Amino acid sequence: MTKSRQSLLTAPVVCPRDAYPPTNIQRPTSGLSHSCYDEILRIGIHTTSQGTLEKTALKAHALGANTFQIFSASPRMWRASPPSAADVKLLHRARASLDLKPLVIHDNYLINLASIDPVIRRKSIACFRGELERAVAIGAEYLVAHPGSYKDQSLENGIRHFVQGLAEAAQNLARGGTMLLIECTAGGGCHIGSRFEELRAIRDLAAAASDLPIGYCLDTCHLLAAGYDIRSQAGLARTIRDADRILGMPNVKLIHANDSKTPLGSRADRHQNIGQGHIGEDAFRRILAHPELRNLPFILETPVDNEGDDRRNLETLKKLCPKRSTIKTKSS
Ligand SMILES: [Zn+2]
Numbered sequence: 466m467t468k469s470r471q472s473l474l475t476a477p478v479v480c481p482r483d484a485y486p487p488t489n490i491q492r493p494t495s496g497l498s499h500s501c502y503d504e505i506l507r508i509g510i511h512t513t514s515q516g517t518l519e520k521t522a523l524k525a526h527a528l529g530a531n532t533f534q535i536f537s538a539s540p541r542m543w544r545a546s547p548p549s550a551a552d553v554k555l556l557h558r559a560r561a562s563l564d565l566k567p568l569v570i571h572d573n574y575l576i577n578l579a580s581i582d583p584v585i586r587r588k589s590i591a592c593f594r595g596e597l598e599r600a601v602a603i604g605a606e607y608l609v610a611h612p613g614s615y616k617d618q619s620l621e622n623g624i625r626h627f628v629q630g631l632a633e634a635a636q637n638l639a640r641g642g643t644m645l646l647i648e649c650t651a652g653g654g655c656h657i658g659s660r661f662e663e664l665r666a667i668r669d670l671a672a673a674a675s676d677l678p679i680g681y682c683l684d685t686c687h688l689l690a691a692g693y694d695i696r697s698q699a700g701l702a703r704t705i706r707d708a709d710r711i712l713g714m715p716n717v718k719l720i721h722a723n724d725s726k727t728p729l730g731s732r733a734d735r736h737q738n739i740g741q742g743h744i745g746e747d748a749f750r751r752i753l754a755h756p757e758l759r760n761l762p763f764i765l766e767t768p769v770d771n772e773g774d775d776r777r778n779l780e781t782l783k784k785l786c787p788k789r790s791t792i793k794t795k796s797s
Pocket residue numbers: 648684721766
């Protein structure tokens with residue numbers, strides 16, 4: 466069947482290079498970016514690689530992503546070494562050649578800057594200092610951090626301690642292009658950050674205590690689990706209105722796109738494949754097309770239980786994206 470102009474305009478965003486073979490992963494020379502993307506549409510995935518930083522970029526591209534998230538060191542160890550200058554250089558080359566941006570780093574799971582346990586607190590501040598230094602050295606646009614747990618104290622004190630820890634870790638940090646993004650949480654246990662008001666309080670207090678640039682990351686799974694009903698059109702509109710009123714949507718820089726294994730208000734942080742959880746494909750289609758969200762990078766943190774789950778989730782997300790022609794009319 467010949468494709469008419471009409472069918473091209475309404476064709477789903479499917480990348481002809483999705484089959485870019487992983488066996489062909491080599492250092493890029495030029496012009497290998499996915500032709501399905503444009504300047505605005507940014508879809509990516511948390512990518513791990515046993516090897517170098519450059520390999521994480523090549524892997525993200527091979528999976529069909531044009532933005533990606535990584536850990537800058539083992540996420541379950543306190544100690545980490547800085548990246549090598551040679552590896553950072555190769556990463557820059559790969560990112561430029563493959564049009565991979567932004568690069569997001571997710572912070573270590575052990576860090577709790579809100580903790581009042583002196584040992585955990587000291588280790589968390591030192592570890593977070595390392596996160597900030599590596600993010601700047603690697604040239605990541607964003608470092609995503611969870612606001613921690615207020616165990617054995619009030620929520621207000623937990624927020625205060627988090628901000629103090631943040632400010633201490635960021636003291637005299639060499640300035641780079643990295644912005645810290647505070648991520649919303651599902652709110653289980655004593656986790657800070659399940660209400661927009663808590664995230665706003667953190668940013669306001671941090672602005673007074675540090676000159677670190679701070680924005681927000683919203684995670685779709687965490688939003689649902691925290692009680693923000695993003696499943697329906699009306700619920701999504703209400704959530705975005707609240708986010709704009711409390712956080713200011715221009716301060717939201719990144720969406721973590723995850724479906725949820727647990728229902729609305731469950732306060733459990735259990736990520737699910739896109740379309741197979743309590744959020745569902747229809748809701749993701751609306752989320753991806755929402756005028757306040759569609760120009761943001763979407764990064765998956767979905768489970769990889771079976772080989773190919775990462776690629777399949779990326780393909781699903783791309784399939785649910787608004788049509789390219791719609792995206793391009795942003796400024797018109
Ligand atoms: Zn997340």
